[in-house]
Amino acid sequence: MMRLELVKRPQRSALFSALSPFIAFALTIIAGAIMFALLGVNPLTAFRIYFIEPISQVWQLHELAIKAAPLILIAVGLSVCYKANIWNIGAEGQFILGGIFGSSIPVLFPQFEGPLVLPLMLLLGMVGGAAYAAIPALLKTRFGTNEILTSLMLVYVAQLFLDWLVRGPWRDPQGHGFPQTIQFGDSAVLPELMPDAGRANWGFAFALIAAVLIWILMSRMLKGFEVRVLGSSPRAGRFAGFGLNRMVFFAFLLSGALAGLAGISEVSGAIGQLQPVISPGYGFTAIIVAFLGRLNPLGIVAAGLVLALTYLGGEAVQSALGISDKVARVFQGMLLFFVLGCDTLIHYRIRLIGLALTKPDGAAKLDAAPKLKEAR
Amino acid sequence: MGANQDGTNLLEVRGLTKIFGALTACDHIDLDIARGEIHALLGENGAGKSTLVKMLFGSLEPNSGEIFWNGQAVRITSPGVAKKLGIGMVFQHFSLFEALTAAENIALSLDDGSPIGSIAAKARALSYSYGLPLDPESMVGDLSVGERQRIEIIRCLLQTPQLIILDEPTSVLTPQEADKLFETLERLRSEGKSILYISHRLEEVKRICDRATVLRHGKVVGHCNPREETAASLARMMVGNEVQAVVRAPAEGIETAQPLLEIRGLTRKPATPFSIPLRNISLNVRAGEVIGIAGVAGNGQGEFFESVSGEVLQQDAASVRIRGKDAGGLTITGRRLLGAAFVPEERLGHGAAPRMKLSENLLLSRHATDGKAFVGTGGMVKSGAIYAASQRIIAAMDVRKSAPDPEAAALSGGNLQKFIVGRELDRRPSVMVVNQPTWGVDAGAAARIRQTLIELSRSGSAVLVISQDLDELFEISDAIAVMHNGELSKPMPIAEATFEKVGLLMGGAEPGHAEHTLETA
Numbered sequence A: 001m002m003r004l005e006l007v008k009r010p011q012r013s014a015l016f017s018a019l020s021p022f023i024a025f026a027l028t029i030i031a032g033a034i035m036f037a038l039l040g041v042n043p044l045t046a047f048r049i050y051f052i053e054p055i056s057q058v059w060q061l062h063e064l065a066i067k068a069a070p071l072i073l074i075a076v077g078l079s080v081c082y083k084a085n086i087w088n089i090g091a092e093g094q095f096i097l098g099g100i101f102g103s104s105i106p107v108l109f110p111q112f113e114g115p116l117v118l119p120l121m122l123l124l125g126m127v128g129g130a131a132y133a134a135i136p137a138l139l140k141t142r143f144g145t146n147e148i149l150t151s152l153m154l155v156y157v158a159q160l161f162l163d164w165l166v167r168g169p170w171r172d173p174q175g176h177g178f179p180q181t182i183q184f185g186d187s188a189v190l191p192e193l194m195p196d197a198g199r200a201n202w203g204f205a206f207a208l209i210a211a212v213l214i215w216i217l218m219s220r221m222l223k224g225f226e227v228r229v230l231g232s233s234p235r236a237g238r239f240a241g242f243g244l245n246r247m248v249f250f251a252f253l254l255s256g257a258l259a260g261l262a263g264i265s266e267v268s269g270a271i272g273q274l275q276p277v278i279s280p281g282y283g284f285t286a287i288i289v290a291f292l293g294r295l296n297p298l299g300i301v302a303a304g305l306v307l308a309l310t311y312l313g314g315e316a317v318q319s320a321l322g323i324s325d326k327v328a329r330v331f332q333g334m335l336l337f338f339v340l341g342c343d344t345l346i347h348y349r350i351r352l353i354g355l356a357l358t359k360p361d362g363a364a365k366l367d368a369a370p371k372l373k374e375a376r
Numbered sequence B: 001m002g003a004n005q006d007g008t009n010l011l012e013v014r015g016l017t018k019i020f021g022a023l024t025a026c027d028h029i030d031l032d033i034a035r036g037e038i039h040a041l042l043g044e045n046g047a048g049k050s051t052l053v054k055m056l057f058g059s060l061e062p063n064s065g066e067i068f069w070n071g072q073a074v075r076i077t078s079p080g081v082a083k084k085l086g087i088g089m090v091f092q093h094f095s096l097f098e099a100l101t102a103a104e105n106i107a108l109s110l111d112d113g114s115p116i117g118s119i120a121a122k123a124r125a126l127s128y129s130y131g132l133p134l135d136p137e138s139m140v141g142d143l144s145v146g147e148r149q150r151i152e153i154i155r156c157l158l159q160t161p162q163l164i165i166l167d168e169p170t171s172v173l174t175p176q177e178a179d180k181l182f183e184t185l186e187r188l189r190s191e192g193k194s195i196l197y198i199s200h201r202l203e204e205v206k207r208i209c210d211r212a213t214v215l216r217h218g219k220v221v222g223h224c225n226p227r228e229e230t231a232a233s234l235a236r237m238m239v240g241n242e243v244q245a246v247v248r249a250p251a252e253g254i255e256t257a258q259p260l261l262e263i264r265g266l267t268r269k270p271a272t273p274f275s276i277p278l279r280n281i282s283l284n285v286r287a288g289e290v291i292g293i294a295g296v297a298g299n300g301q302g303e304f305f306e307s308v309s310g311e312v313l314q315q316d317a318a319s320v321r322i323r324g325k326d327a328g329g330l331t332i333t334g335r336r337l338l339g340a341a342f343v344p345e346e347r348l349g350h351g352a353a354p355r356m357k358l359s360e361n362l363l364l365s366r367h368a369t370d371g372k373a374f375v376g377t378g379g380m381v382k383s384g385a386i387y388a389a390s391q392r393i394i395a396a397m398d399v400r401k402s403a404p405d406p407e408a409a410a411l412s413g414g415n416l417q418k419f420i421v422g423r424e425l426d427r428r429p430s431v432m433v434v435n436q437p438t439w440g441v442d443a444g445a446a447a448r449i450r451q452t453l454i455e456l457s458r459s460g461s462a463v464l465v466i467s468q469d470l471d472e473l474f475e476i477s478d479a480i481a482v483m484h485n486g487e488l489s490k491p492m493p494i495a496e497a498t499f500e501k502v503g504l505l506m507g508g509a510e511p512g513h514a515e516h517t518l519e520t521a
Helices: A014-038 A043-055 A058-083 A091-108 A117-143 A147-167 A202-220 A222-232 A234-240 A244-271 A282-292 A297-321 A326-347 A362-368 B049-056 B079-085 B102-110 B116-129 B145-157 B175-190 B202-208 B231-239 B301-309 B332-337 B358-366 B383-397 B413-425 B443-458 B470-476 B499-506 B512-520
Strands: A002-008 A348-354 B011-020 B023-033 B038-042 B064-069 B072-074 B087-090 B163-167 B194-199 B211-216 B219-224 B259-268 B278-286 B290-294 B320-322 B340-343 B431-435 B462-466 B479-484
Touching (some): A014 A043, A058 A297, A091 A282, A117 A147, A222 A234, A222 A244, A282 A297, B023 B219, B175 B194, B259 B431, B358 B383, B358 B413, B413 B431, B413 B443, B479 B499
Parallel strands (some): B038 B211, B087 B163, B290 B462
Antiparallel strands (some): B011 B023
């Protein structure tokens, strides 16, 4: 009998570390081709419709930017968390709470207009996301709970809370009973960047600015150094005098604020009102974006555009070929799978072991246990 | 196995080679071990001793070379094969479950399904017959390091090996415990068993070993009879050149000097069921002196270091005072700002972040104390300044490295330790606390580190050194205190200290004993 074992490589190949996202993307394409073939569609046609046609005209590039903006904003925040070895999986919930907090001004005070409205909404959105992210941070530092579970479960709380709001207290009285708030007034709508060319709004600019700022933070500033030290060797971080609890709050509040900003930008810019569902899973897809971008803010911009394309492509194949738009989720899942797989194989190699001879000693097995954090 | 008693050696190794990437850890090693001899394997850290032994015990597979057991070529593919041949090993770092009894731990490794009662009886009988008394029913967590080592030795002996490999066995023992062990080893030799004894302690090798094989940089540099050599000549073979002796000028005017580090009634509850509580520790370290803290590993030194450094805070702010100010409530950063510097025992992962560059590791302990020099407005790191400062330290401490600014993990242990010590010395700290300054460091680097610690104290700083290496403490300390089971004895002036006195305290003799000696002296 044979079995597989992962053995840690003494050295990582720098070349393959850099190539890994591209290899993962290529493998995704191959697996996708097999999937399309099994669905009875010519893979080449499907790929043209999925990946090329959605970005062949300028207005379509604007649509791409609209989809990419929240992904990038959330993912750069998450990259700080993950670099610090803190696992915020609840960005989707923080996104929703940001949307709700920011929308409170146009919904509750529709008469309030002027240039102050929008900055205030954006600020409230960030506060909402950060406040919601503070809950798992508090639970982790105070009671030692696992932040993966708490932040994830809070997503469902946020989703149901939004659903209740738009069906109950915040429903538009003139909305014929539809579960949605009033349309925001003009001063509460995030302006478009280039109204003549397409719909892309300032949310995309926020995303790019955030990516650059976080890149400076992580690579040039003492705070970023603190994040990296505590994430890679917590004991050395403690020796340096950096507090782990403070870092948990910093990472959660920062990523929550960015997710909240993404939420209010999406509601105010792309939707224009609150609805029962304001996100096609941006908060979860952003996790893929963060890893595909190798937790580097600039890589995340590129990865965000790629993942945004999977959303657009999903819609395109649905209308053109009649394939379910769930295919977008399949592509995203495969991409994450292959990225993590490639990263694991950069750190470890596979060894085939015959069981007949001897028992392996336990130490080797422990050492070989792959950890998610190694995927960085 | 007794059939083959003609002149052949028990074990012969020919041309054994092991390559890790670009590093040849063992390069065509030849080694013969006769029946009934204690054979020393000498070499500095990183000379290839551990790699060689792991190949003999089947934990590593050689790239080339042959191993002959009783004259027959064998392939030792796993520790199981080694055990079957009759090779037993006692590792430097024990693999025992603390929450199980000694007998249960032995049963786990024997793995032959015999009932625990009979194993316990056999272990007890064996342990007494070899003069290593052991209670098989006792919980490993309650045992001292020396007693844990006995479990490992008994466990090894129960498998009736022909060759026993001991890896640095005395590094965790008091001098008295070591004497006991030597008696056992001589007894085993008289029974015709062979022992491969790995050590870098030359005196004990001279004392008990019949022959020695010396390794340097993965190659055999010589075979000799250690009894005919001097410690100096053995050291020369190991290191390749003369190691400069550490010079300790007499400390002058210490009696009247200010205490810069004061510890008063420091007490700490155990953080985990297996950690040691600190019991009412008091100690003054004055400007201009080096105080050494001796003790067997695991008697609270780690807990003590954490408490003094501020990685763990104290309830009573006055229990740690630095330069006359209460520091018990200050974090490590606060204590550094008072002028203290710290070097922890673990280099990788505690004193340095393994995957970060040396310049970044400089920032690790100095981002607050040298805030102006290294961190600019708005929290931007001045990478040019930290690079320049790290190069200055690298030059001052003669840190050998392969790239201008390599990751900490790419340096050898000794060179990384030189950098970490240099990083703190570069600040001219007025209080320096070092835990195991030269653990796993080659002799040349160790001498350099010791010398710099003495020089720091002579320039007016207070230096506190925690070490398991008694030779080291006698070399550099002006006074030695002993830590045992979370208690600290009164410091003994070096002129009055002897290995025997310190050893007794390490073994748990009354701390008052030291006071006694002081009074009578």
